[in-house]
Amino acid sequence: MDTFTIGAATVTRIEESYEPNFDATMFFPGTWRPEVVEQHREWMLPNHYDPATGKLKLSIHSWLVQVGGRRILIDACVGNDKERPNRPLWHRMKTPWLDRLAKAGATPAQIDAVMCTHLHNDHVGWNTRLDNGRWVPTFPNARYLFDRTDFEHFKTIDPQKQPGNALAYKDSVAPIAEAGKADLISGTHTADEHFTLEPAPGHTPGTRYISMVSRGARAMFCGDILHQAIQVFHPEWNSFACEDAENARKSRRTVLEVCAGSGAVLMPTHFGAPFVCRVDAKGDGFVPRFGA
């Protein structure tokens, strides 16, 4: 179990999957090149890239934050039983993710809030579970925080262009709103004394980063503003899934500047082990610092 202490908060990684899953050349179109692996071998192998297949090893996990007597879940992975025929690794998954959550100290009924950094299908799945053929909220006592812009965007997304995300809206987002458990947020949103959700559009129109502060210590949950640690060195590298290239780069740089300036621990949703890092400014760029 990967657990981190941030001030008085305990932050635990809840793994869904961690395996070579995306071809690196496909994932970073136009920018990935084999020399990168040689250049970054020391931190990249074996946890972030699989040389045998040429695939990135992107973890898919949620973060459970326990602070001030509350339990907050950040991002909700792919989920079990979801129909994702376009992406075989994610189709009708059966993982013990709920058991892992329980081992980390939370039953579904104990989750107070679910915060989705954005509404792509690998961030909303566990919002719901299958119950007698219906999708029902997995966390019966939680408020679910969705960015309003993303909510409206994915409601009308073209299922031909983004089949997985269109399906995810129907089975993992809409049922939450229908159950009256969604809070659609706009602008800077202060959830409580610990959490602030800031708009950082680009990867999707309503992507946010989530800042947490406890006793002066800080964490930065950046979702997919960064997918892989190579983007700390290359903030200009977008993934194939970034919808607005220019703003995705801008938001990535913002996240890195905030981390370097504040000492916040960067806690993305897909980095390989050790899954988090700090960020140091170097020249006019940045370098990750693992293991601190």
Ligand SMILES: [Zn+2]
């Ligand atoms: Zn993602």
